[in-house]
Amino acid sequence: MSAITARSLHKSYGTIPAVDGIDLDVRSGHIFGFLGPNGAGKSTTIKMLTTLIPPTSGTIEVLGINAIKQPLEIRKRIGVVLQQPSYEPNLSVEKSLEKYGMMWDIDRKTRKERTEELIGVFDLNEIRKRKNEDLSIGQRRRVQVAREFMHEMDLLFLDEPTVGLDPTARRKLLDYLKNKVKTGLTIFYTTHVLTEAEYLCDKIAVINKGKILAVDSPNNLKNTFGQEKTITIHLSERHDRLSELLSGIADCVIDFTTGTNITIQSSKSEVVLSQILQILIENNISVEDLSAIPTTLEDIFLKMVKDSNAPHN
């Protein structure tokens, strides 16, 4: 079953398109990653999906409900952590959680139980009595994310929730989200941290300039777009003729700019590597170290964005 279905979604501000005809299908019980550089259209898409702003054109169904006709029905069943901070400056952490639960019409007993639970899960015990205005950015972000779990929901939108979190808090949050998904929750997740998306998401969409560039699982994205590997050869000393010696090797990009390092990028890296090593041995050039770096989601993401930013696009 689909938690989100969007078709030909457009949003323009004046003549500038922020989101340019995207289609989305997010399955229930999955974590859907939404990646893109700054200004790609991620937050605008989230604002449309959460009914905060209407699309210029296109259709959106969230949890089977038409977002344009029945926005309130959707909002009753979703949770949203927006990119920008949101907090009541003069409330304590504890009271923030409690009052947020009240705003969602959660009964007093449940509010109290959940407040205690979330204070534990999100390591807020030490700051539970502190006012929001006195917290650090990371602490405030933790409270903002924790607060959203005060109420029940079928679908959770998280717009860069780990910004400002330290690695421990970040991993703890990701694991908490993974466990929540096991209980049936669907998550729509945007981030700049590609390792996070790889760790967490079942499916990933890459967006740039308001258009979706690719949608697939992290592994499939790597298989489809990540054939190219990066091999680094570290030489004992600098050789001026190196570029001339290796100039005949096809199907690769060689970077000599680092002096004693040669960085090779190729989709036929094994073949290219053996050719290079042969040339190096024939010319008595000794190799100090050799390493192969597997393609990461970050490499793929950067390549996709770079390609889509190229002039012909």
Added chain:
Amino acid sequence: MHPTIRLIVRNLTISINPGFLVWQVIFPVIYIFVAGFAYTALIKSVPFGNITLDYPAFIASGMIGFNIMNSTLVSGIIIWNDRRHGMFEQILVGPFTRTNYILSNVYTIGIVGIISAALITAIGFPLFFTSVQFNALTIPFLIFASITGSILFGSIASIISTRLRSSEGFNVIINTVFLFFAFVSTAFYPASGAPQPLATAFYLNPLTYLVDIIRAGIFGTFTEFVMIEMIVLVSVAVTLFIVAIRLLTKLDL
């Protein structure tokens, strides 16, 4: 619980803090008991309609309107804070409509306004009780003034809060506007006897109408002029309320 009521509870929770209570109680008390008695040496009595009041009674009744005006700053502060700290968007992605949000602010203003009026009436009562002329219209007049005044000044504060983002801008504008309202009015001194341009300026200020109506209710001086003031106050309040609602409805996200 209805969504609007949940938001009212939330509004009251975030607004009522020690600072606000000091602002709401200590300031008027100082005006009533310090300025009221200190200025008696200079101002023996003040003519009001067809009666004469002593100055403490005059200022204590003026402070009711003054406090209603001050308390409605709450609405502007709530809206401004919500925008500045991201809660406006957060509320609107929750189980609420814009109408819920706007109504919750209107009701919050009304509640705070009535409580403020009641509080200062209770505090000032010993000073003006000898002049009080209770009749069938006294309480309705006070409630009318509290609600209309709250909506009027609450709308002004809301309009300012929707137009400004920076804290410096908001504080400067709101303090300037409300300072003008407070001191270019009949809350502290009567219009009669003031230089003509100043007396005219008093009647360009809605607080003057508000305190005149409150005094008419307390001291039983219902004149034709007070009726006209009521009509003016309602008209201005309705106009500003419509403007405030329109601006809030169109507020960018």
